[in-house]
Amino acid sequence: MARIALLSDTLINKIAAGEVVERPASVVKELVENSIDAGSRTVRVALERGGLGRITISDDGHGMGPEDARMCLARHATSKLRQLDDLFTISTKGFRGEALPAIASVSRFTLHTAEPDAQVGTRVVVEGGGEPLVEEAPPRVGTVISVEDLFYNTPARRKFMRRESTELQHAEEAVIRLALAHPDVSFFVEHGGQQLFTSPASPGDPRERIAAALGPGVHPHLVPVEERRLGVTVTGHIASPEYTLPNARGIYTFVNRRYIRDRGLNSAIQRAFQEFLAAGRQPVVVLFIDMEPRAVDVNVHPQKLEVRFADARGVGDAVNAAIVRALRAAPWLGSKGDGLAPEQPRQAAHYAMAVERFLTRAQEATWGAPLPLPGTQDAPGPGSAAEFPFAPGPSSSGSAGSTFAPVSPLPPGRTPAFGQAQPQLNEAPPPGYFGALRPMGVLGERFHVCEGPGGTLVVLDAHAALERVRLMTFQKALEDEKPPVPTLFGATVELPVPVARALVEGREALARLGLEVEPFGGTTLAVKALPPSLVGADARALLEALARALPPPGGALDATSLAEALRVLACHAARHAEGQLSDGKLRALLGELDAADFHPSCIHGTVVVLEVPLLELERRALRPPGPRP
Known part of the structure; x- marks a missing residue:
């Protein structure tokens, strides 16, 4: 009796799933990659229970017809390869035709798709790798794939899953890697109905995507890198040595826009930074290596996380040279004999302006004068010129600089300086003002108390801040005429x-x-x-x-006639998000405020409701003036 037999298709798919689908993050990665390959401009990821309960990926790509929707669930069925030579010129994320059948074999899988302008869409339902059920469905834009109860029919795999929070972190990281590689695509991730990662497309300035992915605090430290050699181009950004991490999670390397892990590249990066970093610290690096597809083999790892270079040493040298050149040309290596740290010119200038403002206020301040509180007759009301209130004005109590109020118009032709604003005009903050704020706590479940650059106490109205950035989002969508x-x-x-x-x-x-x-x-x-x-x-x-x-x-129906409706949308979106403003989301919000336009009016206008300089706080302290003991 023969002991060797062919495996069933069901068993083959489950074995393939063990290689391709390691955890929920693997499903997210494969499906989002398919969305990008389909030409999507917006990708939305909705997760439940860390992805083990449900994963829903929706996009606005070109979609599929009924025949392709059925065929995409067959093993080794793909639109990205036709002949052997295509394997050496791969420019897409996927190419093997294994991911969808593998995922469908270990979950309850539903696909809803339609081709552009189709009158009828297609829905395909597969449960645990069984026979696909194909039926007509309403037409839609792009494709929606829902993966429920992952590994429900392979309990041995399911029991090795980590905690929900751990799986969620891996899934979010999978999206962040793809978002960094494709700043021209908008990404939105939510878990249990709450937004985790929101990043509209930013093709003009990749730093915005990096800040959205790694935190707004990295934005002012980003330095561009570029190195062009025969057959290899290295571009991207590194963070200055002042901004480091205790681990290597801030190192992202991409080959032809595909995230990869390569020891040789990591070694080249570490060598470039070795003279600049303290022991135990790791750099923040986002590098894109573009090269001829024939010079790199992407078909060497089940999850396509590793590649093999035809000239690994040459690629490593190009990466090292790109970083070294950027580090040696950076301003933090300039002369320090002038007493001013050149490595942070923006922050230094900001501090100088803040000191000048503090001294001006101190000359006018009266000892012991009470601080007017938001909501009193001395505080600015919604919609005043203090919406972005860098407009210090005396209150009726005689104090100066403790709250913001309109000031007298400037002479014609004179540009408002930092700390001044024209009536009915919201002056933009200095670059990076909001991103430099350090949150310290919440007051009254709405106001966020922050430490500002140069030693200021800043009280941020969370609702008004959210309203401001949401208004920008709605205005942009209106301009783009998105359906x-x-x-x-x-x-x-x-x-x-x-x-x-x-x-x-x-x-x-x-x-x-x-x-x-x-x-x-x-x-x-x-x-x-x-x-x-x-x-x-x-x-x-x-x-x-x-x-x-x-x-x-x-x-x-234009921006003018719909202005009031846009303000309503912004207010309600802010009200909905206000109670979900975690520390991470607050920092992301501060980064968005740095890019906000403060000229259009909102229903609730005040963003910063109070800004008190450190010097004034000290003058008001309950101790006699004089030197400290």
């Missing part, structure tokens, strides 16, 4: 007759704002699409406010 994207969390809302009528008549305006509503019988409306930042918000309150803010039917 509403169907939400996975639809809702029905019963409304008063006038409100329902106004919303139905204003459906065209709502669509321009990214909302889609349909009559659902009587005065009930079904919400079919919402901007991502409004998913989970109070739909009834939002719709009632929008009904009052929409322009009359028949008029032009």
